[in-house]
Amino acid sequence: MSALRRVAVVGSGPSGVYTVQALLERDRSGALAVDVLDRLPCPYGLVRYGVAPDHEKIKSLQHTLRGVLEDPRVRFVGNVPVGGGGIAPEELRGLYQAVVYCVGAAADRRLGIPGEDLAGSVSATEFVSWYSGHPDAGGGFPLDAGSAVVLGVGNVAVDVARILVRGAAELRGTDMPQAPLDALARTAARRVHVVGRRGPSQAKFTTKELRELGTLPGVDTVVREAELLRDPRYADPAGLPAPVRRNLAVLGDWARRPDTGAARRVDLRFFLRPVAVLGTAAGAVRAVRFERTAPDGEGGVRGTGRFHEIEARWVLRSVGYRGVPLPGLPFDAATGTVPHERGRVLRDGVPAPGEYVAGWIKRGPTGVIGSNRPCAKETVASLLADADALAARPVPEADPLPRLGGEGRTPVPWSGWLGIEAAEAELGRTLARTSVKISDWPGLLRAARASGHS
Incomplete structure (x- = not known):
């Protein structure tokens, strides 16, 4: 495990964070760096945007996910779409020794x-x-x-x-x-x-x-x-x-x-x-x-x-939900999933070096939130079994962060998310309510860029 230096996890919902957690638990050297990429400036995926607002107990899972994302070996990078107008999977393969896609199932049946x-x-x-x-x-x-x-x-x-x-x-x-x-x-x-x-x-x-x-x-x-x-x-x-x-x-x-x-x-x-x-x-x-x-x-x-x-x-x-193709990744339209073997992405039936999947895009939209944990562990076990080969993959020494943004797009770091949290708490105070979500892109990005949170 010590040979692995840089891994990307695409998606910061439960499957993505459980994947990060499983990686961290097996990192004995402390040298591993994990970038968690999300197209939204906010983490937590369906826990933030799919759990009913009056279900506070389920929503409190955010506290557990937060603890993983705040680990010093982890870096949250929001506002970074992958494929379809964002950074391509092919480019990600060149920046990270391994990439795990945890992009869920975004469409409805x-x-x-x-x-x-x-x-x-x-x-x-x-x-x-x-x-x-x-x-x-x-x-x-x-x-x-x-x-x-x-x-x-x-x-x-x-x-x-x-x-x-x-x-x-x-x-x-x-x-x-x-x-x-x-x-x-x-x-x-x-x-x-x-x-x-x-x-x-x-x-x-x-x-x-x-x-x-x-x-x-x-x-x-x-x-x-x-x-x-x-x-x-x-x-x-x-x-x-x-x-x-x-x-x-x-x-x-x-x-x-x-x-x-x-x-x-x-x-x-x-x-x-x-x-x-x-x-x-x-x-x-x-x-x-x-x-x-x-x-x-x-x-x-x-x-x-x-x-x-x-x-x-x-x-x-x-x-029910259904997975959607991610440009640059193989896709099985019949199942709405990425073809894989125990989490290893299959291209033309052969495992693609450095590419993995976890969560609904791997197994389909089944189970409850907790079902993502064993799914993530299976994928991480495959990734770690490949660690020697992955460590030999040449990736640049330079920080990949400058390459993650696009034209007119600035990645949002964890501090930017804290700015959004602070702005939502302030909005709630002005409305005599608890924290109230900001629900538009301009408002979220303004809050992320606020002084002290950019």
Whole structure:
């Protein structure tokens, strides 16, 4: 390990930081230098921009990630895109003995049904990015719609539903940017339908996330017991994993609970497969058409030929993430991942010297945040097994930092990120709130360049 001097990790989310941590734990000489590159001026990836703002416990993982990034052997370098207008992977290979790509899965999966591109039909990922303050996020959501349909029954779908019906007073104590907070305060949805094509025993949410829906003040959470009973595992859950049994128990309790007539409600629906998004004459969403499904006896579902429509002016698809190609790296379009062998990037089926992957771009968007740790350790084990060959790769003695910027682009160091943190804390004070995210590129870069933080 002592022969390795310079490694780059592309991406500062959990998979990237866990990769750095695994490298540091095996560095006995203290001579290793790791540059963590990110196209954003802010670290932490989906922990900052994908975890709901009212989930403080999960967001507190930032403290753990921070401890790794503040190690003296590590240098955070933000505002450095790789590929596609930024520094090319080929150039990175010439600057570092090894490069580990931890770039996640940035795109959302599509449904491939008619009407998916109507006005008011969006990905849940876009909405999450907006309320989480991602500087690339758009807007223009039909927030005045009284009813929304969320397609999918995972944690992101539950997060989106909760944010849509939650009161502004409950979100004011979070770091949600002020503009989304104000918009949601004016237009909280009255009814949100969370719809899955399979049964409750196959839903992907965790019990903690699910239970939160049942504790929101002024909100009824509605489940139809008839839909639960269509799932044979609901009546006989003995062979199911404990988390699934807990989910079924929660859903069963809700199904038997009286409707209080609250002004806002979340309807959890099962065995409904979307077949079309229906539009108005003006090209906007007016409803979603579903085919009722039934268990096929093999773990999937089959269509029944019976259909049902749910009226809504807003549809958010939450059916998973998908990796996108990084120019200069090989890519398997079928899996949405970079071809690899235990983390070693494969070019034409052969391991590429000095190139590695970890996280979702390696294994696909599966698992929870903690799943990135063993994934990163496997990749680092491969990298260290190659250490002698990597140490022999010729790289310049000069600091690569001047080569990482581009035309009109200045890399943001860790001190620049501290400037952003300070500016967000000050913004929160002016709004009589806790720290509030800056959500635009100019604002982030101004804060990073502020006196004493550049």
